[in-house]
Amino acid sequence: xxxxxxxxxxxxxxxxxxxxxxxxxxxxxxxxxxxxxxxxxxxxxxxxxxxxxxxxxxxxxxxxxxxxxxxxxxxxxxxxxxxxxxxxxxxxxxxxxxxxxxxxxxxxxxxxxxxxxxxxxxxxxxxxxxxxxxxxxxxxxxxxxxxxxxxxxxxxxxxxxxxxxxxxx
Numbered sequence: 001x002x003x004x005x006x007x008x009x010x011x012x013x014x015x016x017x018x019x020x021x022x023x024x025x026x027x028x029x030x031x032x033x034x035x036x037x038x039x040x041x042x043x044x045x046x047x048x049x050x051x052x053x054x055x056x057x058x059x060x061x062x063x064x065x066x067x068x069x070x071x072x073x074x075x076x077x078x079x080x081x082x083x084x085x086x087x088x089x090x091x092x093x094x095x096x097x098x099x100x101x102x103x104x105x106x107x108x109x110x111x112x113x114x115x116x117x118x119x120x121x122x123x124x125x126x127x128x129x130x131x132x133x134x135x136x137x138x139x140x141x142x143x144x145x146x147x148x149x150x151x152x153x154x155x156x157x158x159x160x161x162x163x164x165x166x167x168x169x
Contacts (some may be wrong), residue, residue, distance in 0.1 A: 019115035023149035028159075031151045032166050037095030037144070038127040040155060041087035043118050044101070048080035048108055054133055082133075083108050085118050087126065093163040095128070104128065104144045113147040123155040125163070 018065060032038070052060055060077070067074050085104045089097055107114040109110035118124065133143050146152045153159065 021148065023113065026149070026151060028151070031127060032094065032163070033122065035094065035127045035150060036115050036130055037097060038091050038093040038096060038163060039087070039128065040091040040093070040123065040125050040160070041089040042123050043085055043087055043120050044088050045086035046118055046120055047084045049082045049084045052115070053081065079149050081108050083114065083116065086125070088095055089125070095165055106131065106146050109146055113149050114147055115148040115152050117154070125155055125159050127151045127164050
């Protein structure tokens with residue numbers, strides 16, 4: 001699932017009282033083919049962030065103006081709507097990551113397919129997309145994102161073996 005769709009749903013949820021995440025069951029082969037970056041790392045920090053904490057002042061002003069123009073609830077701009085996970089990367093199975101430490105974002109709303117099972121100090125296999133923090137690519141920098149529909153999970157030897165085999169095919 002692409003980040004733009006996820007964040008669009010997030011914005012819709014900000015103005016509607018009910019939303020639910022519905023993931024299609026994704027087999028390994030499909031998930032591998034559709035995912036830009038797959039990596040393994042240890043969670044070194046978990047925090048909750050607002051738009052204001054993640055965007056520059058200019059980006060935040062643009063987003064605020066967009067929310068106002070669309071009649072959207074401005075309250076969400078000051079809520080902790082993102083979970084920020086810091087990972088120390090030990091292996092990249094697919095794609096390229098330029099650092100051994102990265103920040104990954106997911107929605108803090110369970111109904112928005114948030115992956116909220118990260119645990120400090122634990123190793124995870126993380127399926128990532130790289131995209132804008134908001135649906136408006138001119139408003140925010142590109143970040144790594146994940147959600148529970150993308151096969152992100154605690155490290156499992158079976159998944160590791162599947163990924164290692166896929167790397168060499």
